[in-house]
Amino acid sequence: MWNLAGVEPEQLDYAKMQITSPNYELRPEIMESDYYLYHATHDAKYLAMGQTFFNALVKYCRTDEGYAALSDVRSKQKRDSMESFFFAETLKYLYLLYAPESTPSCSTRKLTRCSGAWGRSRRG
Secondary structure, eight states: OHHHHSSOOSEEETTTTEEEEOOBOOOSHHHHHHHHHHHHHOOHHHHHHHHHHHHHIIIIIBOSSSBOOEEETTTTEEOSOOOTHIIIIIHHHHHHHHSOTTSOOTTTSEEOTTSOEEOOOOOO
8 A cells, every 4th residue: 555656545445456535644553553563573574664664754744844744645745734643653653663672662561642651660
């Protein structure tokens, strides 16, 4: 899906492999899926996919001020919009994909939408 236009469209008709909603809102779901798949399998192809996602974000969505959603992934037309979840979730999962093994992960802590980690303290 990502490789169809270089960036993930909002909607895709999988039966026809046609983009039905061409915008991209900088959503985290594909990065989150990539993170969980890599940590479940340790298959290097998921690291390569993460690199592809990151390179496309920089190439097509980067602006002088930050990142921009796309109104159309086919033309790469940028919108003057960047939702807060882009930093809180999309970039969080890209970071965690490449973070050292000692970094708290989703399996050891609950990572919240606000990018904070809530852990249970252990009292002896």
